[in-house]
Every structure is written in structure tokens, then in C-alpha cells.
Amino acid sequence: SDDAPGCEPYRKMLALHSRALAMASEPKGDVDADDTEDAHALVTSTNHVMDGVCALFVNVAAKRKATLAKLLTRMGGVAVEVDDEQGEVTHVIASDDNIVLAKAMDDLSDDVIKVNLEWITACFKQSSRLSESDYAPRAHVAALPEIPHIDDMSQSVSTTNNAMAPVERKSSQAKRASALMLKGAHGEAIWTSDFVDNEKLEKRREFFVCQPNAYTEKKLVMECNTKVADILAELGEIYKSALRDEYRGKQYNQAANALRALNFEVTSTDQCDSIPMLSKKTSKIRKYVGEILSFGKLKALDEMKQRPDVKACLELTGVHGIGPVTAHKLFLKGYKSVADLRRAPKGTLSEPQSIGLKYVEEFKERIPREEVSVLATAVREAANTFMDDKVHCYCVGSFRRGRSSSGDIDVLVECRDESCMTDLLMHILNDLRPGGKSPRSGILTDDLLVGDVTYMGVARLQRPLDDSDTKPPVHRRMDIKIYHSAQLPTALLYFTGSMRFNRSMRLWAKLKGFNLQDKGLYADREQVEMSRIS
DNA sequence: GCCC
DNA sequence: CAGTACG
């Protein structure tokens, strides 16, 4: 997924969005800047720039809409939620990259002015009302088919826009908004996903781990370059956990994974050419690969491992709840090891971190499949004592992928009644906590986080699986999540993973014009609720 | 650290 | 709301 070349358009789209966000939030910084007099002048000069503007944001993500609306209001304009046909809307504001909208806006009457998001921020920066025509939303439909192909069955899901439209529109407000923006020739709903260039996307299919292809099989069989990869990954881990350089660490890890995925052994740096990120002769990681091939080790890594701060932070981040930043802060306070932390005064660590500390060693142990099964079954049994309703539970994560051991236990609970999801969770917790009268009482030993529909905590078997085992059962990380039936399919998909598979699948969905989340699949990239596919 |  | 941790 990370290496899929098909991600550029999406990256660009994201870049556009974040730029818009950055610009939108900028004024606050400006006003707070040192030169208050200028800042004041700026505020007054932009005060009336948008007088008389009544804007309707269409198909703009909620967060961005809020930011821009605030900015608009500061400049004297008004943002409305619905076009209530009183003709008060003067401007329709949409993003450049929204294909559907750009298309639908062609059909809009000329008495509203169509502009992109940049217009607002540009006007603010220039302190004047800029020409709307310079900021007309750009449509990128030219290269795409006017009418979606329905010739290929594998793509039909993404191109359906007829009577059997998969789209369920929710609120009346959503309907109203869609009346404005989704004027298809026959009044049908049209979404971003209807305009995807599937032919082009098809060529990239092989690069996605979420798609059936040869790449997946290759990876299962081969185990090459593990030595080089392990060293690079170790360096990556140090950058991420000890040096708080997330992105540098990520590069090392990505390079390590790419080398592991190769189906041949690399014996010279020239063989790195097939890996995009290592293909440049000047690549630093490529040089490191050469050094490892020649000497079997990496000087930079060995030196790094000698550093006391690195040693300390690596050990401290091993505690659940302590990340790179907290580890560094603790190091500066003089804590250099888990043993030091155990001597720390109460209050040094947060409650969840203290629990993480209590079980550091135990949490690092893998959980045998059999034990995952037993503990998850306890959750299912607890859930099924709730209101006589047959509650379905799924043990997800690596267990559901068939792994023989797992790092933690992840249980997904389906609740048919949206109104009692929290009750169900509380019922399960009470059943499993110590001191109760259920046969499962005491399975949960500690809580890390108790939310409305989310639980993160600690569980352990009441007695060893093997009767002859005298050691007490190991404490395990356990998560329980309650999902409403409507959200279950995508929740299952999401929590079954793997993470890499998920990221690939989400990207694939994005490029298809969909938006895949744990709570649902949406036919449009951004406007979430109204394009929900039921 | 690498890509755009 | 920013910072943090997580999968």
C-alpha cells in the first residue's frame, strides 16, 4: 500500500486540503502576532470584505467547513447550512478536486456564484474581495468517461447510479443539499465514485495488498534479506521511539519491509534499483545497505545503541502508555529504566501507564491461539446474559486472520439496539470484573480506558489452560468494542486487518471514489452521512 | 529520510 | 483544543 504508485492523486488531494486548512487557520496566528497594531489594522480591513455574501458550502468536510465558515463570518459574510429556496444564497463554495460537484455545478443557475475554497482564504490574505471568476472550482472530468462504464462486473458496484442506487440519503437537510448538487440527467444521485477512471485504476491493482494478485503469494514464500532488513528496522525503531523522529524512522522501516518483500537476495546495492525509495544512487539508506553487505553491521546503529538516552527511551517506550515524548520527558527527569520507574513516586505516571508498568513483561508475551479463544469466549458468554437477546461476538484481529498466536485480544460485540450499546458494554464488564457472582468473575483485572462503547483493559485466565501448570496465568491486553448492526460489516473488515491490508484497502477505496471507515462505506470522498451505502 |  | 498513544 505505502509503495503503491497509484497514490499520487490522493496525496495531491490531501495536500490541497491541508493547504486550505493551513491557510484558513493562519489568520489567528497573524492576529496574535507580535505587531498588534498591524494585526488590528488587518482585522478591521477585512471586516467587511464579505459583506452581502451568503455562502453555502457543498460537499465540504465538516471540519474544514467550520474553519472556513468562521473565517467568512469574520469578514462580514454569512454561511448557511441549507439552500432553502428563498434565493438568499449568493455563493456556492466547493473544493476544486470534487469531480461530482464540479460536474453538477455546471447545471446550476447563474444567479449563484460558484467558487472554490481558496477564494475565502485568498480574499482574507489580500484583504479584499477577489474576482470570483479566478476562483471557479476546477473540474477534472475531462479525462474521465462522461457516463460510467458498466461493462465490467467487478466494477459495477462503483458505477451503479440507476434505480438500484446503493445510496441511502438520511436527513431532509441532506436531501435538500443533494437536490442542489447532484442533478443527474434523470434526477439520480451521482457520487464521486461514479466518475472514477477504472481503466487506469485497474492497471495499478497488482500493487495493492488488498487485491488478489501474484505479489501476495510471492511474499508468503520468500524470506530474503532478513539480516539487512532487521538492522534497518532496528535503526528505524530507534529514530521513532527514542529520538522522536517519526518520519525518519518510518523511512527505515519502509526500506526494511521493501527488502523483506523482495523475492531474491540482495548482494549488491545495484539490486536496490527495483525499490523506488532506494533507487537513487544518493540514497542514504542505500549506502547503509552497502555497508551492511560489506561489514555485516552498521556503525551508525552501533553508536546509536551506546547512547544512554537511546537505551533509556527504548526501554521506557516498552511500557504500554508511554510513548516517545513521555519517555523523553521521563529520561530528562532522571528515569533511565523500568526499574527506575518502579521506584518513582506515585503520580509520576498516569493511571493507565502505571498499569502498563505493572505488566510490562507480561504484555510483551505472545498469547497462544487457544488462550485467545478461551478469553474471547468469556466475553461472548458475558454478552449473552444481557437481556435474553442473542448477542453476536467476534474475536477479530490476528486471531480472525488465523494466526497461531496474538499480541492482544480484540473482541467486537454486535448490538442490534442502538439505544443500549453502553448498557451492554457495562453489563459485560460487570460480569467479568472481580467480585461479581458470574462464573467468569475476575477475568478482567484492570481497566485502562472505559468509554461509552469502547473498553481497553487487562484480562487473564481464571486458571491455567493446562492443569499441571502451576504458574499463574499471564495478564493480557484486551479490547472490547460495541458496534451497532448497521456498522458491523465494515467494523469487522476494519478490525480484522491487518493494518497494512486496511491501509491498502482504504487507499483502493479512495481511488475508487469511495470512503471506507470502520463505521461504513461511503460513495463519496468526503460528505459522510448522506452518501452512506446501506 | 525520501518525495514532490 | 493541543498533545499523546494506538492499530
Next chain:
DNA sequence: GGGCCGTTACTG
């Protein structure tokens, strides 16, 4: 030189 996964839900 800016951006780098998206989301959830906590803490402060």
C-alpha cells in the same frame, strides 16, 4: 521546504 494514515479517545 512542506508533508508524510486516519481515527478514536483519552489527558491536561
